[in-house]
Amino acid sequence: MTSRRTVSRTPLPISRSTLRLPAVIRASGAKAARRFLEFFTAQIRNRNTREVYHRAVSDFLAWVADQNGSLDLIEPIHVAAYIEYMATIYAPPTVKQHLAAIRMCLDWLVTGQIIASNPAASVRGPKHIVKRGKTPVITADEARQLLDSIDTSTLIGLRDRALIATMLFTFGRVSPVVGMKVDDYYQIGKRSWIRLHEKGGKFHEVPAHHTAVEYLDAYLTAAGHTYAPDSPLYRTARGRSGELTNQPMSRQDALRMVKRRARTAGLSDRVCCHTFRATGITVYLSNGGVIEKAQALAGHESPRTTKLYDRTSDEVSLDEVERILI
Numbered sequence: 463m464t465s466r467r468t469v470s471r472t473p474l475p476i477s478r479s480t481l482r483l484p485a486v487i488r489a490s491g492a493k494a495a496r497r498f499l500e501f502f503t504a505q506i507r508n509r510n511t512r513e514v515y516h517r518a519v520s521d522f523l524a525w526v527a528d529q530n531g532s533l534d535l536i537e538p539i540h541v542a543a544y545i546e547y548m549a550t551i552y553a554p555p556t557v558k559q560h561l562a563a564i565r566m567c568l569d570w571l572v573t574g575q576i577i578a579s580n581p582a583a584s585v586r587g588p589k590h591i592v593k594r595g596k597t598p599v600i601t602a603d604e605a606r607q608l609l610d611s612i613d614t615s616t617l618i619g620l621r622d623r624a625l626i627a628t629m630l631f632t633f634g635r636v637s638p639v640v641g642m643k644v645d646d647y648y649q650i651g652k653r654s655w656i657r658l659h660e661k662g663g664k665f666h667e668v669p670a671h672h673t674a675v676e677y678l679d680a681y682l683t684a685a686g687h688t689y690a691p692d693s694p695l696y697r698t699a700r701g702r703s704g705e706l707t708n709q710p711m712s713r714q715d716a717l718r719m720v721k722r723r724a725r726t727a728g729l730s731d732r733v734c735c736h737t738f739r740a741t742g743i744t745v746y747l748s749n750g751g752v753i754e755k756a757q758a759l760a761g762h763e764s765p766r767t768t769k770l771y772d773r774t775s776d777e778v779s780l781d782e783v784e785r786i787l788i
Contacts, residue, residue, distance in 0.1 A: 484523035490533045490576065497574040501567050508661045510637065510713075518563035534577055536568075541585045549588055558587040597740040598732040605630060605741055609677075611727040617684050617706060618699050622719055624674075624681040625696050625711075629738035631671035633746075633759050634658050636735035638666070640711045645691035647678055654678075668759055 487498045506512040525544055526536060541564065548557045565582040572580050600608070609626060613619045628639050638658035646657040647670070654670040670678070682688055685706060687695065694710035711719075716735050724733040743756050 482520070484520050485527045486523040486531070486533050493574075494533065494571070494576045497571055497576050498567070500574075501570040505566075505570060507663060511661070514559070515563035515567070518560040519567045522560070522564050533571075536577075536581045538581045538584050541582045545585060545587065554588040561585065561587045597736045598730060598734065599740045599744055600729060600733060600737060602741075602745045604727075604729055605738075605745070608723060608727045608729060608733075612723060614680070616704055617681075618704060620677075620681040620684050621696060621706070622723060624677040625716065626720065626723070626738060627671075627674045627677045628656065629735060630742050631674040632656050632658065632668050633739050633742045633756070635660075635739065636713050636716050640696050640713060640716050642695040643691065644682070644687045644693055644695050646695060647682075 483495050483498065487494055502512050502516050506515060522541075522544055523533075525547070526532075526540065529540070531540065541561075545557060545561055548560055552560075561582065565580065565585075568577065568580045568582050571577050609623055612623045612626075614623055625639065628634060628642075629636065632639070634656075635658075638660055641659055642657070646659070648655055648657070654675045656668055656670050656674070658666045658668070660666050685697075687693060693708065696711045696716075697706040698709045698711050698715060699705070700707050713735070720733060720735050720737075721731065725731065746756055746759070747753065
């Protein structure tokens, strides 16, 4: 008698909401449903992008259903009408992001022979030219004030100081930073390095600033993480016990922590995780750094993107305004 082989069920690394099928897709049959899910599970590796794109496409297809439409009857005029409608609710960057998600998903359905052509291909999004980013920036003194205000007599304080310093001195985005493993902070010779895992499976390695080294070493020594190199570097706290779990912090955990620490330090309530990326770039450039090196450190594809984070011109502009002696 042959024994039956059991297949282990490994949960997909996606949220339940991403597995929901819009009515328009369900009505198009099993092949369309499978292709739709494959787009989000097989094509988009970044979890945050996946959820944002799924929401954008699902909203569009819900709108199509409200118009009594079906997948195979969507035309460019319908997509254009939806984008016009979106523009009355959302800012241009959000509308452009939604259009990009719709266009990519419909492209995937075309290559899977679910629909004949992509009705979103010819639809243009709203114009949006950005010359200056909106991320709130703090001064070098305020950054130091924030770091110094953290009580480092506790393990949680050591963790929070190290996390903020990592974002500040690497120009790192919050998701790659909270996603670090213990061995993503490592030494080659006498120099310490930090490895950040970016979108699309890329990783970005930067030399660790001496202050970041000091804070990371203090945190790791207190936490004892060095014995588990493949475990999360920045872990959640277990209630109010002051102890850490084995679970990694999320972006939301980091944001709540930053808001709390900024409030304690007497800083603006607009301070967020991205503030440290913009602040690091601005302070670097104001101290003689060049935009090309800042671009490399930040991992930007274009120096124009890096320039959006540079607020050194703010001080110049204020000095000029103060010349108006009335």
